[in-house]
Amino acid sequence: MxxxxxxxxxxxxxxxxxxxxxxxxxxxxxxxxxxxxxxxxxxxxxxxxxxxxxxxxxxxxxxxxxxxxxxxxxxxxxxxxxxxTCADVHARTERHLADVRAKIDDLKRIESVLAGTAAKCSGDEVPDCPVLDAITSSFIR
Amino acid sequence: MxxxxxxxxxxxxxxxxxxxxxxxxxxxxxxxxxxxxxxxxxxxxxxxxxxxxxxxxxxxxxxxxxxxxxxxxxxxxxxxxxxxTCADVHARTERHLADVRAKIDDLKRIESVLAGTAAKCSGDEVPDCPVLDAITSSFIR
DNA sequence: TGTAGGGTCTGTAGCGGCTACAGGCTCAAG
DNA sequence: CTTGAGCCTGTAGCCGCTACAGACCCTACA
Incomplete structure (x- = not known):
């Protein structure tokens, strides 16, 4: 240029x-x-x-x-x-940190549900599946 | 009706x-x-x-x-x-589970960066802030 | 000097996954 | 018979980009 x-x-x-x-x-x-x-x-x-x-x-x-x-x-x-100010930044960071931790907890709950049901799954070529049953009947939180 | x-x-x-x-x-x-x-x-x-x-x-x-x-x-x-089939569901679930775990890992890394820098923060009414410095210079992953 | 090819400019439209209207119909209760 | 809630339709907006189209510009090479 x-x-x-x-x-x-x-x-x-x-x-x-x-x-x-x-x-x-x-x-x-x-x-x-x-x-x-x-x-x-x-x-x-x-x-x-x-x-x-x-x-x-x-x-x-x-x-x-x-x-x-x-x-x-x-x-x-x-x-x-x-x-x-540093105080502003600190407050914002703490709030975000709390969000991040909450999200980690959510995901861990999700992980345990998924891991638990996937383990029960036969992996067979059949349409009847414990994972689907789990989604159908499990509640998160 | x-x-x-x-x-x-x-x-x-x-x-x-x-x-x-x-x-x-x-x-x-x-x-x-x-x-x-x-x-x-x-x-x-x-x-x-x-x-x-x-x-x-x-x-x-x-x-x-x-x-x-x-x-x-x-x-x-x-x-x-x-x-x-159950096999389909299983595969999809495993893939999703891997994603969830990866996301948990990401968030944990983020958490430790945030927690570490927030702890250094004075919380004073000054514009000079270690959190901002950390964002300016830290690399994730 | 001409030209080919890249880069950049602008505005606008699209993505996913909803969410929120406006303007009109229909239904049940008083 | 009226009132108010609920439902109908289509369309527009949200976020945070991302991807065009069609025009301009700049550099390098012949």
Whole structure:
């Protein structure tokens, strides 16, 4: 590109490759305000700086950690426009941690039901199956 | 309703209450073929029999167990139109069980990251936060 | 200098799995 | 006969992307 001077910015595709993010997702995050509008070349190409890459990586890792989009917004200070305090972050993290633990418990219950019924299953070529019976009659929680 | 004779069928609302399912979801499941088209009254009201209720409960419980929609279709014999054999069900269940276990592992990793960083957090009214640092620099898996 | 091929731009539509209307009919109770 | 609840239909919206189509632009090579 015409103004790709030395080690300056990244194109959208380069940012995508650098972060492992889908290229379209970058545009999406910009549209919903998770990423700031980057400057553009004369021809309209987006040019991303290190700060954009850092922010995108932050979002992707928070996502990996299972934070909901609105929590990520909060962590980024996008809700009220001010950087969150450590106390804010702590509260949000504790809440999310509780959710994660609850989900682990749910899944463990599910696991035991599945493991228990699957073990009873003959694996035969018959239509009568203990797993189906278990789904038909078992209650979770 | 005019033909609500003794212990015959349920209306959509009654089925919803009887199963705990959202009333609109019932129509949705019919539309996507998870529930058969029920007979109708002269005025066009759906009338559900015991078999419909049983099938809907099956779907809801399979959903609680975390089965994906296409697996539920399989368990219901909707994929090839024939009742699944015990072997089919077993295979599907084992696959799902593996997914569940993988998800539990993921969440446990997430839990330990969150718990570890949250513990370091002062909870002060400052903007500098170890949780944010952790998200910025930690890699999952 | 021309051209081929990649990359990027925009807007819009689609995914799954529901959920929530609006606007009209029908039913049962008072 | 009226009132209010329930049901009918179709359609639109939700989230968080993802995938186009059709146009433009940039680089490399002949």
């Amino acid at each position: 015409s103004d790709h001077d030395s080690e300056s910015g990244l194109t959208r595709g380069e940012l995508a490759r650098a972060t492992g993010c889908n290229i379209e997702t970058i545009r999406h995050y910009e549209k919903i305000g998770m990423l700031p509008h980057p400057p553009r070349t004369g021809a309209g190409y987006r040019i991303y700086a290190r700060s954009h890459a850092a922010r995108l990586r932050f979002i992707l890792r928070a996502r990996e950690l299972g934070f909901a989009m609105k929590d990520i917004r909060g962590l980024l200070g996008l809700e009220d426009g001010t950087a969150p | 005019s033909d609500h004779d003794s212990e015959s069928g349920l209306t959509r609302g009654e089925l919803a209450r009887a199963t705990g399912c959202n009333i609109e979801t019932i129509r949705h499941y019919e539309k996507i073929g998870m529930l058969p088209h029920p007979p109708r009254t002269g005025a066009g009201y759906r009338i559900y029999a015991r078999s419909h209720a049983a099938r809907l409960r099956f779907i809801l419980r399979a959903r609680e167990l975390g089965f994906a929609m296409k697996d539920i279709r399989g368990l219901l014999g909707l994929e090839d139109g024939t009742a699944p």
